[in-house]
Amino acid sequence: MRTGKGTFIYALHLRDSIIFVGQCIDIQKQIDEHAKSSRLQFDRFTYNFLEGIEPGSDAANTMEAIAVVRLRPLLNKGLPPTENYCTELHHFCTRYNKQDSPLCPVPLHLIEELVASQQLVPVYETGLRRYYRVADLYTLLEGEHTTVHSFSAEGGRAA
Structure with a gap:
């Protein structure tokens, strides 16, 4: 795991589908929270670390939005706020x-x-x-x- 400051953009997978894309500061904590959720079932996750990018910033939101637009996860209900x-x-x-x-x-x-x-x-x-x-x-x-x-x-x- 990364220890520097930045943002994780992650995807949750179920079988051959990407079901959710999000961003967080602590990937292990976020995945643990998702795993405890009874409404969210996934069998693996992938992520990218954006070093030096502040969570919730326009840069982080843009990267998350691009991932949502390209990957079309089943459970995302919209895009994060961004100028793009x-x-x-x-x-x-x-x-x-x-x-x-x-x-x-x-x-x-x-x-x-x-x-x-x-x-x-x-x-x-x-x-x-x-x-x-x-x-x-x-x-x-x-x-x-x-x-x-x-x-x-x-x-x-x-x-």
């Missing part, structure tokens, strides 16, 4: 419209059109929640931004 994924698109508009960005303001109707046209698709879904990758949204908005807000050399709005 968003669930509520109107929250994206509120949060990112406050930042200094050439894409701001981002109109909600434009994002809803990207979702409706299936250009923006969720990277992870659980229950009624859909998680979108913020980078995907920016990429789509940049293409839309240059189309919608471009101007001609004569100073008029481009067609």
